[in-house]
Amino acid sequence: MTQSGTTSKEELTGACLCGAVRITVAGAYDPRPGACHCRMCQRWSGGLFLCFEAQPEAVTVTGEVARFRSSAFAERAFCPACGSHLWMRDGEGAYDLMPGLFDEMRSAPLRSEIYVDQAMAAVQLKGDHPTATRAVYEAKNNFVEGDA
Numbered sequence: 513m514t515q516s517g518t519t520s521k522e523e524l525t526g527a528c529l530c531g532a533v534r535i536t537v538a539g540a541y542d543p544r545p546g547a548c549h550c551r552m553c554q555r556w557s558g559g560l561f562l563c564f565e566a567q568p569e570a571v572t573v574t575g576e577v578a579r580f581r582s583s584a585f586a587e588r589a590f591c592p593a594c595g596s597h598l599w600m601r602d603g604e605g606a607y608d609l610m611p612g613l614f615d616e617m618r619s620a621p622l623r624s625e626i627y628v629d630q631a632m633a634a635v636q637l638k639g640d641h642p643t644a645t646r647a648v649y650e651a652k653n654n655f656v657e658g659d660a
């Protein structure tokens with residue numbers, strides 16, 4: 513999900529709803545969240561999935577984390593106490609972190625939007641950010657066959 517061009521060095525500290533999991537992001541990361549409307553992300557997020565990318569060396573996590581392997585290539589992590597979603601990650605690659613955990617991310621603009629043709633009627637985003645339909649995205653990226 514990398515679309516380079518913007519990086520930040522500001523340190524971010526985030527927490528889940530109950531506070532048991534804390535995440536610090538220190539180092540280069542893209543401070544703009546991207547949106548995904550694929551069927552898996554709709555099920556997991558409840559509607560609109562947002563994440564921003566940070567390299568593994570920039571991310572420090574404390575507290576117990578539960579992981580669900582949602583596909584052959586990706587895991588989705590959450591707090592086992594309160595259920596807050598924490599990140600999605602392909603193998604040992606970059607973290608796609610949930611922006612809502614971090615106060616600073618509330619003012620971050622949208623980076624991009626994928627699976628736009630699959631978006632729920634209630635979640636139609638406006639703006640001139642880059643977008644990709646399911647067909648365009650799946651032509652260039654890993655994806656899960658079927659339920660998307």
Ligand SMILES: [Zn+2]
Nearest residue numbers: 528530591594
């Ligand atoms: Zn929690």
Ligand SMILES: [Zn+2]
Nearest residue numbers: 548549550553
């Ligand atoms: Zn998705």
